[in-house]
Amino acid sequence: MTALCASSAIVRAWTRLYTWRLTALARDMRRGEIDSDLWEFTHDRESNRRVAPALHVIARLIAGIPDDVSWRASHVTVGSTPMRAAISVGTAAMVATAVWVYAVTAPSSPI
Numbered sequence: 001m002t003a004l005c006a007s008s009a010i011v012r013a014w015t016r017l018y019t020w021r022l023t024a025l026a027r028d029m030r031r032g033e034i035d036s037d038l039w040e041f042t043h044d045r046e047s048n049r050r051v052a053p054a055l056h057v058i059a060r061l062i063a064g065i066p067d068d069v070s071w072r073a074s075h076v077t078v079g080s081t082p083m084r085a086a087i088s089v090g091t092a093a094m095v096a097t098a099v100w101v102y103a104v105t106a107p108s109s110p111i
Contacts, residue, residue: 003054
């Protein structure tokens with residue numbers, strides 16, 4: 001599995017987490033938006049990228065987490081406080097995973 005495939009899988013896992021227990025319509029539409037964005041990025045023929053594609057995807061994931069959580073919170077119905085806790089825990093887990101992936105895929109400098 002390439003680093004880009006791994007980072008895309010992490011983004012999809014995060015998307016599945018924060019869309020979990022939504023209505024099928026909202027869940028499927030959001031997952032489709034993310035899949036489309038990842039597909040477009042993967043198939044972009046731009047060769048002058050300043051950052052490795054996998055790191056770019058992870059950086060966008062991390063930068064977008066607050067927006068994702070906000071989007072999810074806007075779809076929470078009254079009486080679902082446990083869902084907010086699950087989203088917070090999931091957010092922390094995904095950030096930790098993203099940092100780990102970055103640490104594993106970042107080029108190491110010789111000492």
